[in-house]
Amino acid sequence: MKLYEYEAKEIVSRYGVKVPRGFLATSINGVREAVEKLGGEVVLKSQVLAGRRGISGGIRFAKTLKEAEETSSELLKMRISGKEVKQLLVEERVCVDKELYLALTIDRSKRAFAILASTLGGVEVEELVRRHPDALIKITVDPIVGPAPFTSRWLTEFYNLSKDLEHQVMKIVDSMWRVAVEYDAELVEFNPLALSCSGELIALDAKIIIDDNSLYRHGRLIDKVYRDLSDAEAIAKRHGLSYVELSGNIGIICNGAGLTMATMDLVKTYGGEPANFLDIGGGASSEQVKEGLKLLLTNPRVKVVLVNVFGGITKCDEVAEGLISAVSEVGSVKPIVVRLIGTNDSIGRRILMEKGVKAFSSLREAVAVAVELARRDPWRS
Amino acid sequence: MAILVDEGTRVLVQGITGRQGAFHTKLMIDYGTKVVAGVTPGKGGLSIHGVPVYNSVLSAIHKHPEINTSIVFVPAQYSLDAVLEALEAGIEVVVVITEGIPLRDELIIVNKARSMDRIIVGPNTPGVISPGIGKVGIMPSQAFSRGVVGIVSRSGTLTYEISMEISEAGLGQSSVVGIGGDPVTGLDFVEVYEMFINDPATKAVVIIGEIGGDAEERLADYIKRSGVEKPTLAYIAGMTAPPGKRMGHAGAIISMGLGTWESKREALEDAGVMVFKAPWEISRALLNVIQG
Numbered sequence: 001m002k003l004y005e006y007e008a009k010e011i012v013s014r015y016g017v018k019v020p021r022g023f024l025a026t027s028i029n030g031v032r033e034a035v036e037k038l039g040g041e042v043v044l045k046s047q048v049l050a051g052r053r054g055i056s057g058g059i060r061f062a063k064t065l066k067e068a069e070e071t072s073s074e075l076l077k078m079r080i081s082g083k084e085v086k087q088l089l090v091e092e093r094v095c096v097d098k099e100l101y102l103a104l105t106i107d108r109s110k111r112a113f114a115i116l117a118s119t120l121g122g123v124e125v126e127e128l129v130r131r132h133p134d135a136l137i138k139i140t141v142d143p144i145v146g147p148a149p150f151t152s153r154w155l156t157e158f159y160n161l162s163k164d165l166e167h168q169v170m171k172i173v174d175s176m177w178r179v180a181v182e183y184d185a186e187l188v189e190f191n192p193l194a195l196s197c198s199g200e201l202i203a204l205d206a207k208i209i210i211d212d213n214s215l216y217r218h219g220r221l222i223d224k225v226y227r228d229l230s231d232a233e234a235i236a237k238r239h240g241l242s243y244v245e246l247s248g249n250i251g252i253i254c255n256g257a258g259l260t261m262a263t264m265d266l267v268k269t270y271g272g273e274p275a276n277f278l279d280i281g282g283g284a285s286s287e288q289v290k291e292g293l294k295l296l297l298t299n300p301r302v303k304v305v306l307v308n309v310f311g312g313i314t315k316c317d318e319v320a321e322g323l324i325s326a327v328s329e330v331g332s333v334k335p336i337v338v339r340l341i342g343t344n345d346s347i348g349r350r351i352l353m354e355k356g357v358k359a360f361s362s363l364r365e366a367v368a369v370a371v372e373l374a375r376r377d378p379w380r381s
Numbered sequence: 382m383a384i385l386v387d388e389g390t391r392v393l394v395q396g397i398t399g400r401q402g403a404f405h406t407k408l409m410i411d412y413g414t415k416v417v418a419g420v421t422p423g424k425g426g427l428s429i430h431g432v433p434v435y436n437s438v439l440s441a442i443h444k445h446p447e448i449n450t451s452i453v454f455v456p457a458q459y460s461l462d463a464v465l466e467a468l469e470a471g472i473e474v475v476v477v478i479t480e481g482i483p484l485r486d487e488l489i490i491v492n493k494a495r496s497m498d499r500i501i502v503g504p505n506t507p508g509v510i511s512p513g514i515g516k517v518g519i520m521p522s523q524a525f526s527r528g529v530v531g532i533v534s535r536s537g538t539l540t541y542e543i544s545m546e547i548s549e550a551g552l553g554q555s556s557v558v559g560i561g562g563d564p565v566t567g568l569d570f571v572e573v574y575e576m577f578i579n580d581p582a583t584k585a586v587v588i589i590g591e592i593g594g595d596a597e598e599r600l601a602d603y604i605k606r607s608g609v610e611k612p613t614l615a616y617i618a619g620m621t622a623p624p625g626k627r628m629g630h631a632g633a634i635i636s637m638g639l640g641t642w643e644s645k646r647e648a649l650e651d652a653g654v655m656v657f658k659a660p661w662e663i664s665r666a667l668l669n670v671i672q673g
Contacts, residue, residue, distance in 0.1 A: 106564060129637050364661060
């Protein structure tokens with residue numbers, strides 16, 4: 001789960017990382033109050049959980065109160081990556097001497113944490129990895145011991161900072177580690193981390209991603225899980241389904257993450273476009289299957305639904321029951337192509353057959369038919 | 382021969398009194414696996430499908446010193462404790478079925494196991510099956526048959542799908558190992574692949590990967606450097622997955638631009654591994670490779 005910049009900054013500043021003075025505003029009035037308290041030039045930062053805020057024009061500077069008001073009224077009408085801007089972080093503008101990149105994340109291959117650092121602050125990390133691997137260093141952090149003091153010596157040297165800044169670097173690294181442990185963060189990122197004109201290291205931006213699997217032990221955070229989800233994603237999550245929206249017109253329901261991805265890929269290979277990823281998981285009930293299918297049937301973009309279930313602990317008859325009740329609840333006429341195999345598959349196929357739904361046992365056939373139906377059916381929506 | 386699960390495997394079930402634990406204990410026994418004991422703290426003295434239940438791994442091992450493998454079904458919140466307990470009691474192979482264990486707990490258990498020279502399979506794995514010999518896992522047995530193909534995978538149902546085709550083609554499997562769908566796993570592709578290379582019963586290896594991380598790329602690198610010659614085929618799921626989205630498995634996410642389908646395909650093909658775009662193409666290709 002991603003935290004907003006202002007939330008991340010509030011956390012890291014409690015752990016001793018310097019951040020610019022700032023206030024959260026949700027209206028022009030709020031912006032005015034913040035600017036008056038801060039005095040001088042300000043930065044207006046849109047608070048949305050999407051990358052590339054800067055490039056999208058979501059981060060703006062203002063020299064005067066009037067300018068701040070005008071700019072924020074524009075920002076509060078904006079959408080960034082489809083997300084409405086509802087909150088602005090109003091911060092003092094910091095005089096910057098140097099911009100750096102610093103992050104603590106998971107190194108999957110080393111089964112450890114890692115510190116990533118670059119002298120190219122402000123550049124997106126994807127860009128750093130792809131285009132400037134030479135300007136990036138990675139230092140492994142033992143997941144039990146934490147960062148050793150040499151880490152800060154290396155970073156100070158790599159950043160080409162004066163030796164007297166080493167204690168500031170060490171304090172920041174130590175804070176990142178404590179946040180990672182105490183909040184179960186899989187990413188703590190400062191981009192940029194600025195060396196200010198007055199010689200202080202200040203996190204101009206902060207990003208924290210919390211490991212979803214750990215949310216049960218962070219009571220205050222768990223309520224926030226739903227805030228960034230679309231309606232469909234929220235419904236799916238409530239029913240224990242794993243759902244990702246895509247842009248095509250063939251709805252997909254499967255059991256198991258690998259099989260769901262494979263089914264999406266096959267649809268694409270056969271010339272179709274998947275509308276979503278929907279994994280009902282292992283041992284799904286007919287209720288879960290019903291809710292999953294309802295999501296897709298009520299999505300106007302979906303023209304055809306392809307169901308692919310390999311029964312193991314998931315029972316094919318439960319799946320069939322769920323499919324049938326979703327169709328009758330929604331009253332949908334969208335074609336559904338079903339492939340059922342494994343535990344109780346013949347019962348499942350019979351249940352479907354009685355309602356006029358043909359179930360395939362061959363995956364290849366089912367994919368081909370679904371793609372063909374999506375192509376043949378342009379007038380229906 | 383087989384890997385990880387063989388005739389000598391004696392199993393302890395941790396979390397045996399839970400719904401999943403009890404259900405799969407029965408299925409493992411039906412398949413011929415030697416399940417000798419179970420543990421659920423506070424439920425010692427019970428018997429589940431004829432298997433005695435103990436309060437601790439320590440007392441289970443004391444009564445049944447032949448135990449060498451454990452399978453963990455305990456809920457995610459208690460998995461760290463359960464795995465550390467199994468390791469401390471001296472169990473060599475711990476198969477962690479549980480999904481949803483916090484990443485930090487996983488980092489602790491996999492590093493602890495490695496420092497003790499023990500094996501963790503998973504977490505978030507369907508387990509291991511050596512068809513005809515035994516299974517320590519939750520996979521539907523009917524998809525598998527005794528044979529010559531070694532399979533190592535990051536997913537469950539997709540593995541059953543491909544295994545079934547291989548069974549129907551008459552080739553069967555030597556062993557099938559799920560390394561797990563989380564970002565951090567105990568055994569990785571390279572380690573399981575090495576076991577298959579050293580296993581005379583395995584004539585060819587199938588890799589079932591997915592987007593996210595670099596486990597496939599590291600395997601490609603290993604194959605290239607070691608110059609091993611067992612025929613190796615691969616299927617990678619997630620060609621159409623968008624970046625930055627978790628596709629069901631915690632580990633199936635393209636982040637920081639790393640872990641794309643294309644990068645994995647390229648690396649594997651560069652190492653001489655045949656990469657297929659449809660799961661059903663694997664069994665046909667295997668027939669060609671093995672029967673020439």
